[in-house]
Amino acid sequence: MENYALFVDYEYCSGCKSCELACRNEHDFKPDQWGIRVLEDKPWQLDDGSWEWNYIPLPTKLCDFCKDKIARGEEPSCVMHCQAKVIEFGTYEELLPLLEKKPMGYIVRP
Amino acid sequence: MQEQEGYEWKTVTDDETIIRTHAWSPPGCHPVGCGLQLHVKDGKIVKVEGDPTHPITRGALCPRCLALKEFIYHPDRVLHPMKRAREDRGKDKWEQITWDEAYDIIEENAKRIIKDYGEESIMVFGGTGRQANTYYPLMAFMVFGSPNACYAQSGWSCYGPRATITAHLMGGGYPEIDNACRYPDRYDHPGWEPPKYILLWGKEPLKSNPDGFWGHSVIDLMKRGTKLICVDPRVHWLATRAEQIVQLRPGSDTALALAMLNHIVENDLYDHDFVDRWCYGFEEFAERMKQYPPSWAAPICGVPEEQIIDVATKFATFKHCALGWGLAVDQNPNGVQLAQALLSLLAITGNLDVPGGCTLGTPIAGDDDPARDMANWGFAAGVLKPEVWEKRLGAKEYPGFSTIMNQCHPDFTLAAMQNGDYKCRMAYFHSSNVVSGAIAAQPDKWYEALKDVDFAVAQEPFMNPTAMALADVFLPLTTFAEHDGHVQPHYGLNAAFEAAINKAVTVGDCKCDIEIMIDLGKRMHPEFWNQFDGVVDYLEKRVIPKGMTFDEFRKAGVIQPEEVYRKYEKGMLRPDGQVGFLTTTGRFELYSLAFELFGEDPLPYFEEPPFTPQNKDLDPKILEEYPLILTTGARTYVSFHSEHRQIPSLRAMVPDPLLEMNPVDAEKLGIKDGDWVLIENQFGKCRQRAQVTPTIQPGVVHAMHAWWYPEKDPEAPSLFGAYDSNINTLLPNGYIGKLGFGDTFKANLCKVTKDETNEKEEA
The missing domain is CATH 3.40.50.740 (Rossmann fold)
Structure with missing residues (x-):
């Protein structure tokens, strides 16, 4: 899976943590083990009155991109279960244009 | 009626059976009907997954359904009478x-x-x-x-006031944000358009999926160009993505809505065609609105006059705009008038039952439909x-x-x-x-x-x-x-679809x-x-x-009714088939004959709620003793009101009841983030944990609701710690409006002190 990564549109990650539980369901991880975690930059206000408050889904070493699901032609569990539909799985070639189009995004590879 | 193509409710493989189903409850939730695949092996659910073929939820699930196995097989569940x-x-x-x-x-x-x-x-x-x-x-x-x-x-x-006021002013249904929910091809459907603005009023739909509306559709809409105006005393996460945050004082909502109407009427920004053809009592309504200019509302609401004018202008002039009206409309003794003002806003701006506005439902289900008289x-x-x-x-x-x-x-x-x-x-x-x-x-x-x-x-x-x-x-x-069953969003009052609940396993x-x-x-x-x-x-x-067997029904998957806009033009809102609305006048009643009949003012007005700093009738001693404004009840992703407190993965995400307070107040009171605090007023007291955050205004605190502790002593008087942290002990009965609706859950008063009992915290 070395050519693959996740693109995250963190403008719209609502911090629900569905990805955390969906990942655990898929892999049967123990309660204190995670394939992806949602980090938070807690709310703070800029001088112009606008707000920064961001959730950052971060895959861990346990992330295998749900290779069994991929083999069945399905999406990784975090991608499918994401309520805000902010995670995309693909090759760098597929994901790079998403980043070019979308501010507040990142490509991440565990 | 559109059935789901190629839907299989049951798939049997060599080592498991997959049952597709649509969630309702228990565990508690609104009738959202999210699509699930339950993997069953040897009579037990081994995995819970979303259903990517579901037209609304498209594979997504919230943490509560993802933790469903922990709920079903929880050791504390009662399995026998x-x-x-x-x-x-x-x-x-x-x-x-x-x-x-x-x-x-x-x-x-x-x-x-x-x-x-x-x-x-x-x-x-x-x-x-x-x-x-x-x-x-x-x-x-x-x-x-x-x-x-x-x-x-x-x-x-809760919901009853909004549904009832809707019934009185225009008859039946429930106005809901148009999220293309009745089209199998959803947002790609020709003729559908996203709302230009959604006015989210006292509502955070991502967490609440209110009344069956799939909350994260708001994000789908934003990705398609919809902008948000959030009216809320709290800056919730979604509000940080809004074009406008109207951070009003709790309880002042009706003043704000009336001022928006004033601006729209006085500046001739309303939809003349809709008002002429479909509204009753515009002259009296316009006359009443003269009392409420934005300059009057600004100091009452703590919102700049220019912002009131700006959001009113946008809502009236961009076509179309939608309203997501929340629980804050109900939980206010002046909330009937707020509902009346907001529905009138939708009506006179021409946003009722149009693409990208608010759709109006007509009941689609069988007899068990609360829209009819049980x-x-x-x-x-x-x-x-x-x-x-x-x-x-x-x-x-x-x-x-x-x-x-x-x-x-x-x-x-x-x-x-x-x-x-x-x-x-x-x-x-x-x-x-x-x-x-x-x-x-x-x-x-x-x-x-x-x-x-x-x-x-x-x-x-x-x-x-x-x-x-x-x-x-x-x-x-x-x-x-x-169990087998049936689910339809909004209990049928504005249903996106109906679908089967399919039994997958037997427990106890x-x-x-x-x-x-x-x-x-x-x-x-x-x-x-x-x-x-x-x-x-x-x-x-x-x-x-009618006419379907349950087997045929569940094989159909998600059944979406046809979307028909402007039903009032088509004789679809009245049982007699006449055009117009289901009211005495056949029109949307800006001047409500029903209200008049019930002894209520037929036109909307502002009345300061009973326990606020601006209520002139309030005993000043109460304000002196309880100087903070208390608002309550915002949801989290991990519980449905008092449910789910015993579900390990969910409780781990929000382990304690939290009281949001501004850093300014926290410093004044010597309270640090994470401290246990006592919240008190003349009606009662409870303890929660301080969450110090700039997202709430100075002088206002927000308390989580419905906390009890399944891990505490079950027997009376503890009753699982029933009154340790339940904020409702501070919220009285009997402060209701003339029609019998409203309470003080969103606006009351309290004082907050650091809890010095130093009770041992949960590890």
């Missing part, structure tokens, strides 16, 4: 019994109580959101013949006697409430129990945690009033404070994974709401209930689309 001696109420002295014995006890007590005191002395309590919402009034009307179905929130302040079914069944119906508590006193709502009036009911005018002899807690949950104001008063009831039943998946405090018989309830001896109703119905009124041969038969005869 139980009984307890009446003198052991409050003690953990339950004895396992059979269903037959449980039904024998209920039948014997109910029949004795009816004979001695009349059907009206039986009260069936219902909670919020769950499937029981549909079945608790039926349990009252069609099983026991009682007129008293009780939702114990002061002023019935009491009529009780009469037709011969179970509810018309003369007994006359004894419905508060019906005569609150006609604006009782002509639409089929319930008894909660504040009237509590007062009647307290002053001895009414004696409840049998209480049936039908998915309702009255003594410590989300809905009852001063739940300890309800506990007190119900303590000596002759006989009580609780129907739940888990033991909870109410059942432990009061029940003599406990009936264990299935989750939605364990649990039964579902419908089965228990049929079983008890056969005991109480066999002449009516013997016609039903089980749950599926009941669903086919009364619930799912």
Whole structure:
């Protein structure tokens, strides 16, 4: 899976943590083990009155991109279960244009 | 009606069976009907997944469904009926019994109580959101013949007010954000357009999926260009993505809405064609609005005048715009007028039932549709006697409430129990945690009033404070994974679709709401209930689309009705087929003849809620003693009101009840983030943990609601810590508007101090 990564549109990650539980369901991880975690930059206000408050889904070493699901032609569990539909799985070639189009995004590879 | 193509509700592979289903409850939720795939092996659910073929949820699930296995197989779940001696109420002295014995006890007590005191002395309590919402009034009307179905929130302040005011001003349905929910191809559908703006008023739909609206569709819409205007005292996460945050003072909402209307009318920004053709009373309405210029509202709301003008102008001039009106509309004694103002705003800006505006529902389901009068079914069944119906508590006193709502009036009911005018002899807690949950104001008063009831039943998946405090018989309830059923968003008032709930597994001896109703119905009124041969038969005869077998229904997957806009032009909102709205005048009533009939002002007005710093009638000593504004009840992703507290993965995400407070107030009070604090006012007190955050204004605190602790001592007086952290103990009954709606859950007063008891915190 070395050519693959996740693109995250963190403008719209609502911090629900569905990805955390969906990942655990898929892999049967123990309660204190995670394939992806949602980090938070807690709310703070800029001088112009606008707000920064961001959730950052971060895959861990346990992330295998749900290779069994991929083999069945399905999406990784975090991608499918994401309520805000902010995670995309693909090759760098597929994901790079998403980043070019979308501010507040990142490509991440565990 | 559009069925789902190629849908398979059941897939059998070599080593497992996958059951596709649509979520409702328990575990508690609104009827969102999210698509699930339940993987079953050897009779147990081994994995829960979303269903990518579901047109609304498209594979997504929230943490509560993703933790479904922990709920279903939780070691504390009650799996068999139980009984307890009446003198052991409050003690953990339950004895396992059979269903037959449980039904024998209920039948014997109910029949004795009816004979001695009349059907009206039986009260069936219902909670919020769950499937029981549909079945608790039926349990009252069609099983026991009682007129008293009780939702114990002061002023019935959840959804009922909005639905009722909608019924009075334009008839039926419920205006909801157009999220292309009735098109199989959703946002790609030709002719559909995203709202230009959504005005989210006292609502955070991502967490609440309110009334069946899939909350994250708001994000889908934003990705397609929709902008947000958030009216809220709190800057929630979604608001940080909004174009405008109108951070108003809690309780001042109606003033803001009236000022927006003033600006739109005075500056001729309204939709003349819609007003001329479809509205009644515009002249009187326009005259009234003159009193409420933005310059008047600005200091009341704590919102700059320019911002009021800006959001009003945008809402009126961008075509189209939608309104997401939230619980804050209901939980306010002046909320009827807020609902009236917001509906009028939708009407005069031409945003009713248009693409990208708010759609209006028409009921699409069978008989079990609360939009119709369930009491009529009780009469037709011969179970509810018309003369007994006359004894419905508060019906005569609150006609604006009782002509639409089929319930008894909660504040009237509590007062009647307290002053001895009414004696409840049998209480049936039908998915309702009255003594410590989300809905009852001063739940300890309800506990007190119900303590000596002759006989009580609780129907739940888990033991909870109410059942432990009061029940003599406990009936264990299935989750939605364990029964067949039917779900439609908005209870049918504006349904995106209808779909089957499919049984995947059996757990213990649990039964579902419908089965228990049929079983008890056969005991109480066999002449009516013997016609039903089980749950599926009941669903086919009364619930799912006529002419379909349940098997055909579940094979159809998600069934979406056709989207028809501007139904008022097509004779689709009135049973007589005439064009217009279902009101006396046939028009949307900006001047409400119904309100006038019920003794309420026919036009909207502002009245300062009872406990706010700006209420001139308030005893200044109260304000001095309790200087902070208290607002309550915002949801989290991990619980449905008082449910889910015992689910490990969910509790780990929000382990404690949190009180949001501004850093300025925290510093003044010597409170640090994470400190336990005491929250007190003249009505009660509780303790929560401080969450110091700039997202709430100085002078305002927000408390989480419905906290109890399944891990604490179950027995009275603790009752799982029922009153340790329940914010409703600070919120009184009896502060309601003229029509009988509203409470102070969103605007009250309190003081906050650091909790010095240094009680050992949870590890």
